[in-house]
Amino acid sequence: MLNNLHFSELLRLIDERSTAFRAAIAAAPDLDVQVPTCPEWTLYDLVQHLGVGRRAWAATVAAGATATGKAEPLGDPVAPTEREALDAWLAESTRLLLDALTDAGEDGPCWGWWGKSQTPLTVYGAARRQLHEIAVHTYDAQLAAGAPQPVPVEIALDGAEEFLCTIGTTTEAWPHEAAVVDYHATEGRSWRSLLSEQGSRLGAVPADAPEPADATAAGPANELLLALYGRIPFDTLKLEGQRILFDQLFEWDPER
Missing domain, CATH: 1.20.120 (Four Helix Bundle (Hemerythrin (Met), subunit A))
Incomplete structure (x- = not known):
């Protein structure tokens, strides 16, 4: 965690x-x-x-x-x-x-x-x-x-991270080209998802990251949480980079 x-x-x-x-x-x-x-x-x-x-x-x-x-x-x-x-x-x-x-x-x-x-x-x-x-x-x-x-900020921030940890990580191989996806809450929290043959792992966004992410999603914690759970359209968030990665992530359902 x-x-x-x-x-x-x-x-x-x-x-x-x-x-x-x-x-x-x-x-x-x-x-x-x-x-x-x-x-x-x-x-x-x-x-x-x-x-x-x-x-x-x-x-x-x-x-x-x-x-x-x-x-x-x-x-x-x-x-x-x-x-x-x-x-x-x-x-x-x-x-x-x-x-x-x-x-x-x-x-x-x-x-x-x-x-x-x-x-x-x-x-x-x-x-x-x-x-x-x-x-x-x-x-x-x-x-x-x-x-x-709105979901209270404290809960929404923890909920976004918990979703990305529990539902968004696995040891099953990512079936596409390796990629880096960042998620940013405007309240000051960010997470980085690493997608590769080793699966999907979540961590903090490095302060000195040499390369930008391949795709990013940003918004208030409440909107980020609700978008991750499919309660509001994902494009409610500010999306940058290779937006197809988000489609691939939502279509990906490896056995956990």
Whole structure:
């Protein structure tokens, strides 16, 4: 990791974003509305996905080194349809996840699908992944409810880096000519992705880099995060250099 948040901060922010998600759901006039950024889902479907997913990850974290895949969810796996019960079910989903993360401790082993990436197979790595899945789905819920808000800068900066580490790195060979791609957040953070036969690796942009990157993407952290997750068009960002590299990156889906 390049700029780790403290484990306690991850837990605090998971709780904070989960509360924001519940607030968006409570404010929505109708749970049958489609989610524009997940068009195959209604808002209720999004709630079901987020809640049962956190329950499954709570069980996975608790299983530690014995887990060979994502575990079956803890508790009731079906979201209620009545609003008050639904809010309580979501709150319990968050509590189960946070309790499991706290009990396991940040250095404990944890199964993850990202084994070929730079993100460690630890409870810390799982907590960081959980924070940003919740954060992006909170934006989805706010958008569906008609009141989208920017992802807070602290979360968006860490989320961009976590995406590039977890989803953007692998030991599988890059199938095109070797390249260097830089990402810049206007809030002052930058990352460099090295693409080669050895795979994709992420690091900081060297202050004395002898050559410029082959392509760059720049913008506010919120827009960078949402563009990486496909929530807004990637060309919302300022793109320079060989823009085809970004198309190739999004088409590339090596088994991780």
